[in-house]
Amino acid sequence: MQTVLFFIFASIAVAAAINMLIQKHPIHSALSLIVVMAMLSIFYVMLYAEFLAVVQVIVYAGAIMVLFVFVIMLLNPKEGEHRPRPNRFLLLGGVPLGLCLLIEMALLIKQSPLGEGEGGTRLVGTTEAVGRLLFTDYLLPFEFISVLILIAILGAVVLTKREL
Amino acid sequence: MVSLNYFLILAAILFSLGVIGFVMKRNLITMFMSIELMLNSVNLTFVAFSRHINSLSGQIFVFFVMVIAAAEAAVGLAIIVALYRNRESLSVDEVDRMKL
Numbered sequence: 001m002q003t004v005l006f007f008i009f010a011s012i013a014v015a016a017a018i019n020m021l022i023q024k025h026p027i028h029s030a031l032s033l034i035v036v037m038a039m040l041s042i043f044y045v046m047l048y049a050e051f052l053a054v055v056q057v058i059v060y061a062g063a064i065m066v067l068f069v070f071v072i073m074l075l076n077p078k079e080g081e082h083r084p085r086p087n088r089f090l091l092l093g094g095v096p097l098g099l100c101l102l103i104e105m106a107l108l109i110k111q112s113p114l115g116e117g118e119g120g121t122r123l124v125g126t127t128e129a130v131g132r133l134l135f136t137d138y139l140l141p142f143e144f145i146s147v148l149i150l151i152a153i154l155g156a157v158v159l160t161k162r163e164l
Numbered sequence: 165m166v167s168l169n170y171f172l173i174l175a176a177i178l179f180s181l182g183v184i185g186f187v188m189k190r191n192l193i194t195m196f197m198s199i200e201l202m203l204n205s206v207n208l209t210f211v212a213f214s215r216h217i218n219s220l221s222g223q224i225f226v227f228f229v230m231v232i233a234a235a236e237a238a239v240g241l242a243i244i245v246a247l248y249r250n251r252e253s254l255s256v257d258e259v260d261r262m263k264l
Binding site for chain 2: 002003006010013014017018020021026029030033036037040043044046047048049051052055056059060063064067068071072074075092094095097098099101102105106109110122123125129130133134137138141145148149151152153155156159160162
């Protein structure tokens with residue numbers, strides 16, 4: 001049952017990712033990417049990472065993608081206007097190379113003995129467990145991350161000023 | 165139960181789709197969204213491994229990757245907005261010179 005559900009949500013995620021690449025207007029790509037984020041949140045729940053599932057929806061789908069949609073609406077790019085078309089062969093050469101990358105990764109994953117097996121009692125990523133680990137073992141990266149967010153805020157404010 | 169391989173292959177598929185999107189698309193914002201797709205596939209790999217080796221460190225790393233992705237999205241979009249104000253174009257073929 002869980003395998004069937006996994007394949008359903010995985011095919012929706014891959015279809016949304018392909019749709020993100022196919023669409024002409026960036027707003028449709030952004031909406032497809034939101035679908036991918038939601039599917040990934042479902043996978044986090046399936047992997048017993050509940051805190052991350054909620055954070056994924058709140059931060060990624062609810063803040064980062066909303067920021068993308070705001071910027072797309074602000075800049076209002078046209079669909080496929082008259083811009084210099086690069087070499088068609090260069091553009092379409094990206095797909096076979098991407099498929100080569102995928103086949104390489106799939107072969108590496110297949111031949112590794114790690115992949116099989118499930119079962120036994122495992123840790124569940126509750127908020128308490130993740131929070132406890134975050135504030136004891138990973139306290140130093142946590143403090144650095146907060147400084148990094150501050151730097152990002154300052155950078156975003158300075159970069160979008162009209163006159164410095 | 166879904167074994168680890170399925171999640172890893174799914175993450176590999178999403179990652180290569182992100183790579184294809186980054187290489188192929190000429191719109192700056194869509195290239196940026198392909199980067200976010202790549203980051204998300206790496207997050208899925210982290211969480212799948214964290215479940216498999218029974219350690220929560222993978223989920224902590226996913227937390228940090230999400231924060232870094234948020235900071236990167238904010239600054240990157242600010243750069244795109246500033247670039248659009250100067251060049252009036254979002255195509256990466258037209259903003260390939262540093263000269264104004």
